[in-house]
Amino acid sequence: MTPDLECSALTKRFGDTTAVENVSFQVPPGSFFSILGPSGCGKTTIMRMIAGFLEPSEGDIRIKGKSVLNVAPNKRPVNMVFQHLALFPMMNIAENIGYGLRRQGMDKTQIGRKVDEALDRIGLPGIGSRKVDELSGGQKQRVAIARCMVLEPDVLLLDEPLGALDLKLRERMKVELKSLQAAFDTTFVYITHDQSEALVMSDNIAVMNNGQFEQMGSGQDLYYRPESAFVAGFVGDTNRWQGKVTRKEGDAIELVTENGLTLRGATHGRDLSDGQQADVFVRPEAIRIAHDAADLAHFDNRISGRVTSLLFNGAASRILVGSEDGREEIEVNLPQSGEFSSIAKGDAVHIGWASDQGNCFKAGGN
Structure with a gap:
């Protein structure tokens, strides 16, 4: 089966500094894959290369078997949810979710149907007319995901999207994100420094340190069978x-x-x-x-x-x-x-x- 995402010998240098060095991994279709590591380890650089905001110094990135090197970010079959959700406060919820579809030129009837379907999937039916500032933090998080998912990306990238939430909401959103991933049946690639987020939500996790992957495996593998002192000390x-x-x-x-x-x-x-x-x-x-x-x-x-x-x-x-x-x-x-x-x-x-x-x-x- 062709992986939804495959990175081969991925390397990124900034002058004399190597931020990512010879990283290779595959993400199977419909899975939840996390890159876990401390600040500055290179995980955000990998995410930005997949999204197209940075080009690798070496290596290849393939989505559904096709290389996306030199493909513009808006032409790649990926979408991205940032820590700061960037919902448009002047638009209501339906307009926020349908924004990308309008940019694609889709007609209003189709947009309305897709927005309604997305709201049902995120468990917020009937709130399309509400304003952004009327929603809770968790609801905004789900709307941001719906806005990405109506565009039907092959891969959804999530850049520490729970970082701005309070502790109790963050705990609840771990479960909700996993449920949303299953509901949309879309491959999620998630980066975080929070081991609990990675362990709870992920099918597979890569632990990253100093620009390289220390170990890849399930949460159980990393927790009970660490392959390096860094993994043993960082996970759990x-x-x-x-x-x-x-x-x-x-x-x-x-x-x-x-x-x-x-x-x-x-x-x-x-x-x-x-x-x-x-x-x-x-x-x-x-x-x-x-x-x-x-x-x-x-x-x-x-x-x-x-x-x-x-x-x-x-x-x-x-x-x-x-x-x-x-x-x-x-x-x-x-x-x-x-x-x-x-x-x-x-x-x-x-x-x-x-x-x-x-x-x-x-x-x-x-």
């Missing part, structure tokens, strides 16, 4: 320690941190040997907490300490546990059983985790 919350490998037996290693803490982890097939500096990552949810140290005897990583901070967030609450010597502080998810619902700063606790939950890499990753 994690505890990270650096230290020296003191023993390696098969996939298992023992590591002594800079603060003298002995940890046991797993290489998961990576090349690590005695004496090397290594990073070990452990997810907060992989760590168990107990009042009695004996309850954690089956774990090969065990630490006793006291709660230094309570990070209350309902079912997603966490604590920071300081080791008895005061040298380490570990982030731990609180269980939802309610057993620790009264835990407080200063309480003595014991924590433990299995060695295979410690994901180890050679030191030097970002």
